[in-house]
Amino acid sequence: MKSTLLILFLTLIHLTSFGQEFDFKKVPLSNARVLANHMQVLAASYPLKKLSGLDLIKVQILSEKYDDAIATIEKEIKDKPKTEQIYLDLYHQYAKAKLAPNFQVAFKELYKSYVTKADDFQVLNLDDTLIARDGTDYFISDFERTYEGMTAETISNETAQNLIHKYFLKTVYESTRNLFFEAIKQDHKRRYRINDNIIVPMKDGAEVSVVVVERKETVKAKKPTILIASIYAGTNETGAMLSASKGYVGVITNTRGKRLSKGPVKPLEHEHTDVYEVIDWISKQPWSNQKVGMYGGSYNGFTQWASMKHKVHPALKTIVPMVAIAPGIDYPMENNVLHNYSYSWNFYVTNTKFLDFKVSQDYNRWDTLKNRWYTSGVAFNRLDSLDGQVNRLWNTYMQHPSYDDYWKKMIPFKQEFSKIDIPILTITGYYDDSQIGALYYYDQHTKYVKNPNHYVLVGPYDHWTAQTQPQEFLRNYKLDKTALIDIRYDLVYQWFDYILKGKEKPNILKDKVNFQVMGTNTWMHKPSLSAMTNDTLTFHLSDAKTDDFYALKSKSNASKISLTVDFKDRESMTNTGYYPWPLEKESINLKDGLLFKSESLEEDVIINGSFLGNLEFTINKKDVDYSVILYQLTPEGNYFHLSYYIGRASYAHGREHRQLLTPNKKVQVSFNNSKLISKKLQKGSRMVAVVNVNKNNNAQLNYGTGKEVNEENIKDAEVPLKIIFSGNSSISLPVWYSQKE
Structure with a gap:
């Protein structure tokens, strides 16, 4: 040796x-x-x-x-x-x-x-x-x-x-x-009684697997139940144990076909009936006091809303959906642009009765697949042929590019929200991948119910930390101390104690919308999302150029700014920087898309909400997938990623029906559902907007022929896409001036 x-x-x-x-x-x-x-x-x-x-x-x-x-x-x-x-x-x-x-x-x-x-x-x-x-x-x-x-x-x-x-x-x-x-x-096993052998039959003959958890050495009595409904079989036991340790009965139900239940696994498709029936089963158990609350994040947030599609079960008293996905809204596509990250997720959750970690962590396979697809130029709907394995769920997605009946049957739609009359606490984050879905539910609920008992909490969190507890740093940005709340262990159960046990409402929920203002170490509390702002900063695109940046002007103008994208070129990509990681950096790619920069802000201001866009352009194609990234250029010269939008122009009028563009005819395309944020912008900061066409290996390629995007391939890319933005194009920031309070 x-x-x-x-x-x-x-x-x-x-x-x-x-x-x-x-x-x-x-x-x-x-x-x-x-x-x-x-x-x-x-x-x-x-x-x-x-x-x-x-x-x-x-x-x-x-x-x-x-x-x-x-x-x-x-x-x-x-x-x-x-x-x-x-x-x-x-x-x-x-x-x-x-x-x-x-x-x-x-x-x-x-x-x-x-x-x-x-x-x-x-x-x-x-x-x-x-x-x-x-x-x-x-x-x-x-x-x-x-x-x-x-x-x-x-x-x-x-x-x-x-x-x-x-x-x-x-x-x-x-x-x-x-x-x-x-x-x-x-x-x-020393602390809890865990019954994980329960099968509950559904009315249509299917079955679901259920786990019940109670704390040992406690007095047996009827108690409220906290339910987690999840496709992630085998990973939510700690959630049920936490409920048991907090004085509740913890219950997990898994998507039909998972854990011990027979039959195929069908994500998303049956929660709108199955979860309701499990709540009914819970209400009839000897340990139940007929009061049920639900919580959980991502897919487990979706299941809570799904349970109320047809009606709210009398025993369901409250839900706490965290970072909830909304099928067809923000998963598997965002603003009708289908991303490919869901491709591997389908195998992860359907390959076994539990979860296939080996396949999900086969990063080489997924990186190779998306790179091979991008460089080969084959159609998006042939992704699994390149992979060499049939992806049933992926092929189903290919058949439903708009928000059609396939998606609508999964969660409440329009008037179906009007009957939801229970207290709700929605939790999401500024950098949560499912923020659009989480706030979609809130928007629809408040639209169809006058002044519902629905609270929102949102802060500088991502998809994971908004379900658990934020750390000192998020993607290299140091959070304010007031943002470091324990969401899962404290806030969620304070809410359950408030609704189910008659205790005080969590102190942080001072109004219906509660949000942490980054850079101020404070929270703000407003009665609605619209009340977050008391002014708007509007910037117009301009062809006035200094070095790599065009100018953002305060007024519309006669500018014309051109962008050409060659979809035949597979040596390069565009819009690769839209995802916010890290949050703050010294530089951005100055050659990717059209870059616009404002004059310096003359005073401090807080950006509060989702930035808006109204883009006026002519294009030589029938459609385009575009994105807008919003940065704060700090007085110190760093770029802070505030928010972004990615969407398909042909769905600008609504996600349900596609309206193709007329080539070479001026059109206005608007959006208003970018990622919401709240952050103080210091005097001397500048706003930077990157306007781009989406062309990379992470999502569909929209060649603009007007055919179904999933079927287009590189043969449809003979003519490069050329888009010309006018000076009437604008980007508007919802802001809050404290002196106007």
Whole structure:
């Protein structure tokens, strides 16, 4: 062993105080022992003075300085939020076990003791963080891909640190996953009565699988029930356990065909009847007091609305839909533009009775597929032929590009909202991928019911954190402290206690619409979405140009600004930066689309709501998929991604029916459902708008022939698309001036 380490050490030269690189020689991945020695030497030769916190812990553990690592962890853990403590606690037990003669035995005992001493909520957090979001397989493959891809004989300081980071994650989780999985799951059995063998028959002869969870050592009595209706079989148990620990009976029902139920899995199609029937079943159980609440996010948010399509069950007293998708509205397409991320999701949820994690994490397959589709130019509806596996659900989507009866049967439609008379708390985020769906339900409910008992909470959260608890940073942006609320563990159950147990309403819900104003460390509270704004800033597109930017003007003008897109060109893409990640950056792609910049703002202002667009243009095609991205160019010169819109021009008048454009005839296309945001814009900021045509490997390509977009292919791209925007085109920002209050 010592001779091996010596040889390896000679291949890794320690960085001098002025050095920039390590000499590096790869060893076979198949030889785990040699690889471990190799990485140990790399970690041991890394300059510790450059490191602190978690980076230092990783190097100390890999270089087998376990006592030092334990001391660093114990120092770090005191000031960390609960979720970060979970990881540090794991590394703490790992480092301690490494000092024992038998690592496996020592770690098992240490972690079991750690879990036993924790309260219910700490253990549920462990499950949510380490099991439900288990990244072990990804950590392994990520390190191996990175290591195999290294070809240079020297590596930089940054590359060495990245390699240490990835090997650390692979090593720790690969050697402990089974042990902490078992410790947590056994502890659940100690705390809860879990009946996961229930089958409930549906009126049409189908069946659904149900799980009931109650807290042990509590007085048996009739209680309210909290229901989660989900397609994600096997991943919502902690939600039911949380309800049990909060004084409720927790129930999970899964989409027909999932878990123990017979028959095929049909996502989205039967929740509008099945969930209602499960609520009816709950109301007749001996442990039920005939009061049911529902909560959950994404698909689990959709199921709550679906349950009320035909009527609201008398036992259903409230719902808390978080980041709820709305089929046909924002999933699988957004403003009638169909994205391809749903392609792999279909296999993930339908391949097995539970979930096919292996297929969902086959990133190479999905990246290869979308790149192959893009470069080949074949029609979108042939995606599964390129994949070599029939995707039944995907082919169904192909048949329903507009908001037709297929989608309308899934959730309440128009007047069907008028009968929904229960209290509702909608939760979403400014960077939630399903924000449009979540707020669609609110918009329709308030449209068809006068002053409904419907509250909205929205803040600087994404699809995940709006269902759980936001962290200090979101996509590199540091959140205000007031935004760091525990949504799932505190707010949701405060709401249930308010509605189902007669306790006080959550303090943060001071009015019907409650939103955190980024950059102010405050929340605002308004009676409606429209009340969020008291003024509008309108900018018109102009052909006046300075360097790479056209100008945004305060008045309409006679400008003409041209954009040409060649769909035959598959060497490049457009509109690749529309997705907000990271939120703030030093630069944007100045060659992608038409870039417009305003003059500096003369005073502070808050952007509150969804920005609007009214684009006037002529085009040589019958249709176009376009996007508008809105940035704040800060006084410091950084670009902050505020919001974006992507949509199909032929559906600008409504998502139900397509109205093709007339080539070379001036047309006005408007939109008003961009992503909602609230953020303070400082004096001296400028607004930057990027207007673009969508052409990339993430969504359909609309060639503009007027044929069904799913059927178009590169043969329809002989003539490049040319669009000319006029100076009557405008972008309007809903804003709030505090002095006008």
